[in-house]
Amino acid sequence: MQRFVFLLLLLLGLPVHAAKVRLEAPEPVAGLIARYINLEDSAVPASPAGMLRRMQLEIPALLATEGYFSATVALNGATAPVTVVVTPGPRATITALSLKIEGMISQERRQAIERKWLLKVGAPFRQADWDAAKQEVLRELLAEDHAGANLTFSQAEVDAAGHSVTLRVEYQAGPRYRYGELRMDGLLRYRPELVERFNRSVRPGAIYRESDLLTLQTNLQNTPYFSSVLIDIDTSAPVAADGTVTAPVDIRLRERSPHRVSFGAGVSSNTGARVEANYRTADLFHRAWELSTGLRIEQLKQTAYADVFLPPTPDNYRDSFGALAEKSNIRGLTINRAAIGAARAQQRGQVDYRLGVNWQTEQKLPLDALRSDNKALTLNLGLTWRASGSRLDTGEGQSAQLQIGGGAKAVLSDQNFVRLHGRYQTLFNINRSNSMMLRAELGATLANSRQGIPQDFLFRAGGTNSVRGYAYQSLGVREGSATVGGRYLAVLSAEITHWLSGPWGIAAFVDAGDAADTRADFRFATGVGMGARWRSPAGPVAIDIGHGTRTGETHLHFSLAVPF
Numbered sequence: 001m002q003r004f005v006f007l008l009l010l011l012l013g014l015p016v017h018a019a020k021v022r023l024e025a026p027e028p029v030a031g032l033i034a035r036y037i038n039l040e041d042s043a044v045p046a047s048p049a050g051m052l053r054r055m056q057l058e059i060p061a062l063l064a065t066e067g068y069f070s071a072t073v074a075l076n077g078a079t080a081p082v083t084v085v086v087t088p089g090p091r092a093t094i095t096a097l098s099l100k101i102e103g104m105i106s107q108e109r110r111q112a113i114e115r116k117w118l119l120k121v122g123a124p125f126r127q128a129d130w131d132a133a134k135q136e137v138l139r140e141l142l143a144e145d146h147a148g149a150n151l152t153f154s155q156a157e158v159d160a161a162g163h164s165v166t167l168r169v170e171y172q173a174g175p176r177y178r179y180g181e182l183r184m185d186g187l188l189r190y191r192p193e194l195v196e197r198f199n200r201s202v203r204p205g206a207i208y209r210e211s212d213l214l215t216l217q218t219n220l221q222n223t224p225y226f227s228s229v230l231i232d233i234d235t236s237a238p239v240a241a242d243g244t245v246t247a248p249v250d251i252r253l254r255e256r257s258p259h260r261v262s263f264g265a266g267v268s269s270n271t272g273a274r275v276e277a278n279y280r281t282a283d284l285f286h287r288a289w290e291l292s293t294g295l296r297i298e299q300l301k302q303t304a305y306a307d308v309f310l311p312p313t314p315d316n317y318r319d320s321f322g323a324l325a326e327k328s329n330i331r332g333l334t335i336n337r338a339a340i341g342a343a344r345a346q347q348r349g350q351v352d353y354r355l356g357v358n359w360q361t362e363q364k365l366p367l368d369a370l371r372s373d374n375k376a377l378t379l380n381l382g383l384t385w386r387a388s389g390s391r392l393d394t395g396e397g398q399s400a401q402l403q404i405g406g407g408a409k410a411v412l413s414d415q416n417f418v419r420l421h422g423r424y425q426t427l428f429n430i431n432r433s434n435s436m437m438l439r440a441e442l443g444a445t446l447a448n449s450r451q452g453i454p455q456d457f458l459f460r461a462g463g464t465n466s467v468r469g470y471a472y473q474s475l476g477v478r479e480g481s482a483t484v485g486g487r488y489l490a491v492l493s494a495e496i497t498h499w500l501s502g503p504w505g506i507a508a509f510v511d512a513g514d515a516a517d518t519r520a521d522f523r524f525a526t527g528v529g530m531g532a533r534w535r536s537p538a539g540p541v542a543i544d545i546g547h548g549t550r551t552g553e554t555h556l557h558f559s560l561a562v563p564f
């Protein structure tokens with residue numbers, strides 16, 4: 001197109017100017033101008049006087065936002081290439097600040113907010129910093145007590161000749177707010193008591209805090225009951241004689257359809273290809289109970305399940321109960337089992353607590369060995385601790401899990417046993433390009449014999465998230481031609497990842513572990529390998545190739561998300 005215009009101008013006998021403009025300005029002013037002003041728009045064919053007028057309007061206005069109030073612009077050359085010469089002059093600094101906060105605010109809090117003012121005296125003036133400083137004070141006021149706070153006056157008085165700026169800003173904090181009654185709108189299927197069960201922060205009579213409203217909104221939004229949640233307080237409520245406002249809390253809800261059917265397909269390096277169907281309802285028996293039931297068919301395992309989750313109790317416990325039927329055939333061991341159970345869970349800070357009771361019966365058929373039928377009624381306690389910004393976060397984090405459970409012959413079990421299992425994992429950055437993950441897992445089932453104990457309470461190792469380089473659950477106790485669970489487990493893993501540009505990385509790892517029926521039989525099996533890492537929108541994806549030194553076999557492993 002440019003070549004066509006060039007030829008056309010020649011044919012018409014018109015003067016041709018090269019579409020090239022040079023900029024002469026100190027850094028970082030030059031970068032700012034290049035980023036926001038298109039100098040080429042004035043290049044050709046154009047009057048130098050017209051170009052100068054435009055540059056003298058646009059460039060000083062832009063530089064003023066960075067504190068340069070005496071910038072000058074000149075042009076060198078009447079024909080291409082034209083040089084735009086910018087002299088920014090001295091940068092203005094803040095020489096005085098007047099910050100006033102009126103209203104029912106304590107002197108202590110007023111002084112604390114003033115101390116945190118972002119644009120200090122002596123700092124260079126920037127419009128972005130000025131806007132951010134004003135907004136931060138307003139945010140601090142609105143965050144607690146003062147839901148009606150507002151910015152009433154602001155002025156930045158510039159002395160261009162003296163290269164100085166005087167700031168004046170005033171706020172009206174207004175009265176202090178407390179929560180009043182909760183007013184709910186949009187409830188059709190559910191009762192207001194359901195909302196109250198998820199409310200741990202907004203209590204009538206308590207001091208207003210913006211974070212309380214956000215917590216309640218997040219809690220409700222994360223339930224299966226509501227598709228949208230908006231929460232605010234009524235700032236038009238009257239001021240009481242003591243100068244405070246008791247403001248009703250408006251909760252506007254839109255209910256989600258309670259029924260959902262989903263279908264899925266996938267593949268696992270542990271259990272093979274998978275298809276599944278699931279039905280969920282959030283209003284079982286019209287009691288706001290959540291039911292999740294479905295069928296999952298994998299190459300090595302087939303599962304039918306039904307779980308019911310109740311709304312939280314006033315003490316924030318989550319109760320659930322369910323049933324399961326499962327058949328698996330892994331490493332020559334066929335297991336048919338059925339189980340029913342109930343559990344109570346609670347989250348306290350970074351720790352998840354779970355107490356459950358479970359009864360299961362199992363038919364164990366090892367290849368080339370005798371069949372056995374085992375049953376157990378167990379009481380189990382689980383603790384999970386996480387320290388990470390997100391469970392899908394690819395940054396630093398750590399997690400620890402501890403499980404204690406057991407059964408007794410006196411109470412519907414075939415064997416007396418206590419099962420202990422712990423797992424710890426940490427991921428940390430070595431530097432900007434390299435990170436390391438360390439993992440340790442230990443388990444012990446304390447019993448006279450493994451006989452009579454269901455496989456769920458024994459241990460096998462190998463596969464993804466265990467010892468890579470070995471087939472899934474291939475490390476254990478030999479029984480006939482099958483691999484069955486033993487009473488002891490230990491797994492150690494170290495992995496280092498080098499992150500390339502973008503979301504990709506390459507990893508190298510060493511895993512070691514085994515499962516055995518006695519401590520004397522325990523021998524570490526080592527797996528080494530390399531893999532690729534991808535920070536996907538759904539979480540980190542890992543694809544590994546591991547080599548088992550004990551067997552000489554090589555296996556492909558893949559997984560999604562670091563389990564923090």
